[in-house]
Amino acid sequence: MPFRLRGMLWACAIAAGLFAPARASGTEQPTRPAEPDGKALFTEKTCVTCHAIGGPSAGAGPELTQVALHRDHAWLVAWLTDPPAIKKDTDMPRLKWDSPDQMETIIAYLVSAQKPVPAADSSDGQKLFADYRCGACHRLNGKGGKPQFSDLTALGKKRDAATIEKWISDPQGAKKGTFMPAFKLSTAERGALVKFLYVKK
Ligand code: HEC
Numbered sequence: 469m470p471f472r473l474r475g476m477l478w479a480c481a482i483a484a485g486l487f488a489p490a491r492a493s494g495t496e497q498p499t500r501p502a503e504p505d506g507k508a509l510f511t512e513k514t515c516v517t518c519h520a521i522g523g524p525s526a527g528a529g530p531e532l533t534q535v536a537l538h539r540d541h542a543w544l545v546a547w548l549t550d551p552p553a554i555k556k557d558t559d560m561p562r563l564k565w566d567s568p569d570q571m572e573t574i575i576a577y578l579v580s581a582q583k584p585v586p587a588a589d590s591s592d593g594q595k596l597f598a599d600y601r602c603g604a605c606h607r608l609n610g611k612g613g614k615p616q617f618s619d620l621t622a623l624g625k626k627r628d629a630a631t632i633e634k635w636i637s638d639p640q641g642a643k644k645g646t647f648m649p650a651f652k653l654s655t656a657e658r659g660a661l662v663k664f665l666y667v668k669k
């Protein structure tokens with residue numbers, strides 16, 4: 469074989485990877501970037517200064533333990549992208565995101581925080597109020613809530629049962645554009661919550 473042709477064959481073989489070292493197998497894994505951690509991001513992005521997960525928050529924002537029960541994925545993306553576009557006078561700032569993945573990691577963390585509401589509580593309004601964390605926003609009998617949301621103490625003095633029911637079953641129907649979220653409640657749960665809140669003193 470002429471020298472030049474032999475050289476070309478070698479070059480082709482190398483390009484085709486025929487002489488690449490044998491691939492590592494078994495224990496050796498290719499290096500991957502570290503898994504982003506939603507909990508760490510919750511601190512890094514300053515969410516913790518206003519919110520908490522797993523208990524009441526000390527800051528201006530509601531606790532987010534059960535947020536995924538009343539806000540769906542699309543709403544969370546819209547809110548985390550531009551809070552004032554949804555609630556004009558909100559204290560929640562427009563945060564900077566390094567990537568869509570980073571926002572998704574925080575959303576996944578919020579979703580993972582939620583606790584199922586036991587079916588056994590369906591007729592216990594007080595328990596439901598706690599299970600759904602209505603107190604993340606609303607003050608009741610001197611406990612919980614945030615000042616920008618209404619105090620639901622003795623609500624029966626101001627509202628009839630039908631109005632309370634309307635707010636709980638269809639907030640946007642009660643007041644278009646309200647920040648009050650729609651909860652997926654059974655008829656029994658709605659009835660129990662109305663009964664619990666329709667208090668006159
Ligand atoms: C400076 C305070 C502040 C910071 C920082 C902040 N928030 Fe908020 N957030 C609020 C307030 C206040 C509300 C409630 C809306 C209102 O009253 O204006 C809210 C509402 C929310 C809601 C909707 C809650 C619900 O039950 O509907 C989510 C979700 C949320 N924030 C997530 C986050 C995340 C995630 C971060 C960090 C990336 C963050 N927030 C940072 C103040 C803050």
Ligand code: HEC
Binds near residue numbers: 530602603632647
């Ligand atoms: C993310 C915050 C938030 C959460 C969580 C929330 N609400 Fe509300 N709710 C609001 C807002 C905003 C309004 C409109 C009036 C106001 O500003 O408080 C409202 C209004 C209401 C009203 C009408 C009050 C009135 O004065 O007529 C009722 C009743 C009510 N909510 C019940 C509930 C119940 C029950 C739950 C839990 C299943 C709940 N809310 C959870 C934000 C919230």
